[in-house]
Amino acid sequence: MNSRCKKLLVSLWAVACSLMLLVGCAYTSGETLQSVPATGLAWPAPPSEPRIAYVMSFTGAEDLGIKKRFLQRLRIFVSGRSEERLVRPMAVVESPGNRYFVADPGVRGVHLFDLQRGRYRLIRRENGEPLPSSVGLAVGLVGEV
16 A cells, blocks of 8 residues: 555544544533444444444545635636645534534644535635644634634
């Protein structure tokens, strides 16, 4: 297996683990998960009530059904730059409005997947400079990240 395949597998595994943690953090004592997903990947194993379950994995916006707008496609075509993908995801949080933020020190930024609006954005500093160490995220009381 070449190094590129190994990096992809590690990235996919990290995203899957992050999503499992996200699902587990959303659980409250009054809720019960209705069923274990078809994949059967859940923790803890039956007969205990599952608290963390594998939902899905993704490596970029297109995996979530987010299409590039015309100007984004034109910019990629003109600049020759490849699209942004998850490289080394470290943390995932969901904010109100079906928006997912993924801290990724591999691209030195934070991916924003806005599923409600069908938009993707790589967040960096105001001047476009990379973030020095994007490894953790938290959601505040009113939904700010």
